[in-house]
Amino acid sequence: MATEFSDQTDASRYAMHVDGELVGVLDYRILGDSISLTRAFTVPHHRGKGYAAQLVEYAVGEIEKGGTLRIVPMCWYVADWFEAHPDRAALLQRRAG
Numbered sequence: 001m002a003t004e005f006s007d008q009t010d011a012s013r014y015a016m017h018v019d020g021e022l023v024g025v026l027d028y029r030i031l032g033d034s035i036s037l038t039r040a041f042t043v044p045h046h047r048g049k050g051y052a053a054q055l056v057e058y059a060v061g062e063i064e065k066g067g068t069l070r071i072v073p074m075c076w077y078v079a080d081w082f083e084a085h086p087d088r089a090a091l092l093q094r095r096a097g
Helices: 051-066 076-084 086-091
Strands: 003-008 013-018 021-031 034-042 070-073
Touching: 003 051, 013 051, 021 051, 034 051, 034 076, 051 076, 051 086, 070 076, 076 086
Parallel strands: 034 070
Antiparallel strands: 003 013, 013 021, 021 034
């Protein structure tokens, strides 16, 4: 099973493909020094396989590598992910702006 992640900057989203098929996206919006992760979506027939968690993990890692943006978890799934990963809380900005 080949898994690919990408930052589709023209669409302001991170995407995850498995064996060439789109399985999920994570939409974002950049404002100043923050990036709001606004919506995680998994294609319905791919739900329940842990893809959303993998996609958020990838996105957070990419944002962290950049080193300049703080994350605003606007999507409930992303907020829950950070609750489950308190070691990544230093990347958070609790409000946009």
